Amino acid sequence: MHAGRRYTLPQFLLWTRHCIYPLAAYATAVVVLYELAGLQWVGIPWAVVAVLGTATAFIVSFKNIQTYNRTWEARQVWSDIVSASRGWGAMSRDFVPDARKAREMLDRHLAWLTALRYQMREPRPWELTDKPYNVEYRRFYSIPEREVPLEDELARYLSVGELKRVLSAKNRATQVAALQSAVVKDLFARQEIVVLQFIHLQREIKELFVLQSRSERIKDFPYPRQFATVSTLFVTLFCVFLPLGLLREFDRLNEGIEGLMKGHMVWLAIPFSVVISWVFTSLDQVGEGTSNPFEGGSNDVPISQLCRKAEIDMLEMIGEPDLPAALKPQNDVVL
Numbered sequence: 481m482h483a484g485r486r487y488t489l490p491q492f493l494l495w496t497r498h499c500i501y502p503l504a505a506y507a508t509a510v511v512v513l514y515e516l517a518g519l520q521w522v523g524i525p526w527a528v529v530a531v532l533g534t535a536t537a538f539i540v541s542f543k544n545i546q547t548y549n550r551t552w553e554a555r556q557v558w559s560d561i562v563s564a565s566r567g568w569g570a571m572s573r574d575f576v577p578d579a580r581k582a583r584e585m586l587d588r589h590l591a592w593l594t595a596l597r598y599q600m601r602e603p604r605p606w607e608l609t610d611k612p613y614n615v616e617y618r619r620f621y622s623i624p625e626r627e628v629p630l631e632d633e634l635a636r637y638l639s640v641g642e643l644k645r646v647l648s649a650k651n652r653a654t655q656v657a658a659l660q661s662a663v664v665k666d667l668f669a670r671q672e673i674v675v676l677q678f679i680h681l682q683r684e685i686k687e688l689f690v691l692q693s694r695s696e697r698i699k700d701f702p703y704p705r706q707f708a709t710v711s712t713l714f715v716t717l718f719c720v721f722l723p724l725g726l727l728r729e730f731d732r733l734n735e736g737i738e739g740l741m742k743g744h745m746v747w748l749a750i751p752f753s754v755v756i757s758w759v760f761t762s763l764d765q766v767g768e769g770t771s772n773p774f775e776g777g778s779n780d781v782p783i784s785q786l787c788r789k790a791e792i793d794m795l796e797m798i799g800e801p802d803l804p805a806a807l808k809p810q811n812d813v814v815l
Contacts (some may be wrong), residue, residue, distance in 0.1 A: 481782040484812030492762075498613050499761040500754065503719060507753045510723040514731075515746050522724055529718070533760075536714040540763045543711045547703055547771040553694040554773040554781045557694045561596075562790045564687055565589060569794035571684065575677040576667065579798075588660050588796055591637035594630070595646065595653040595788045596692055598785055599627040599699075600774035606702040607775040608768060621813040623776045624784040653692055661685050695774075703771035706776060711794030715764045778813045785814050 493500075493719040513519045568589050576582040603625065608614055630652075634643055642659055649655035661682065668678040702708075733745040773781045785807040792803050807814055 483809040503757045507723040523727035524724045526725045536718045544767040545642045565790035568799045571599040592656040597783045598630045607772045608808040620811040719757040
């Protein structure tokens with residue numbers, strides 16, 4: 481998540497510059513063919529570009545609205561996870577008379593948070609982490625889940641036996657929650673908690689399963705590929721036709737121009753077509769980059785920061801003096 485006031489223009493240009501180069505090269509080639517090679521038939525009516533541009537604007541706007549909704553839903557899910565974590569910490573402290581067992585339940589929940597956030601950072605075929613512009617921009621920040629192995633993180637919270645069992649599972653977060661449920665059941669069987677406390681704890685575990693499933697749904701179901709494909713296709717077609725439509729429009733300006741630029745106005749089609757095309761390609765790139773809120777991009781939901789925040793809150797509840805440091809933004813980006 482970008483935690484600053486805004487992206488600066490140099491930052492945004494750095495992220496989108498891979499689109500600018502081919503746009504400039506193509507526009508230049510089109511003008512050279514029209515002006516120097518005499519191939520004036522390459523110019524097309526502006527009405528064609530206007531109709532295509534209108535359709536492109538609609539589809540790009542639709543895409544950006546829907547991908548923003550995905551990110552906002554992901555943010556709501558993880559806000560609920562933080563809230564449920566605080567509730568679990570309070571119940572573990574107040575319901576379980578044995579302080580050692582209460583701390584184990586709290587640690588096991590922190591292991592669930594850890595396993596879940598690591599699962600959310602696992603790559604998917606449709607994600608964009610390997611795109612050159614994203615790889616290049618990642619030098620400004622780091623992804624915590626790629627800095628420390630999952631095994632080392634889970635070892636902080638789980639016993640050796642539980643760690644081995646969790647690491648052998650396909651869905652590790654689910655396995656941690658299942659272990660937690662078994663511990664709660666054992667507490668009730670030993671009559672260390674009463675039936676009402678047992679019901680509340682199990683209800684909270686069920687809620688954690690629901691929140692995990694909602695997060696997994698966003699992670700494992702991409703923004704529909706048919707809409708993503710149509711959006712990118714329309715933007716590409718628009719960028720192809722735009723310089724061709726601007727040729728005659730700028731050429732007509734020579735009739736009312738005197739001085740240095742007379743007879744050369746068509747060359748202005750290059751910068752104008754690059755700027756207009758860049759607007760559309762940037763909007764499409766922003767929408768695509770917003771569609772996967774857990775992939776490790778600079779616009780992700782900050783699940784690492786939220787988990788750390790929940791951990792600090794839970795440890796403070798039990799009076800733990802040695803608290804981990806809150807995650808701070810790196811170059812205004814925090815994950």
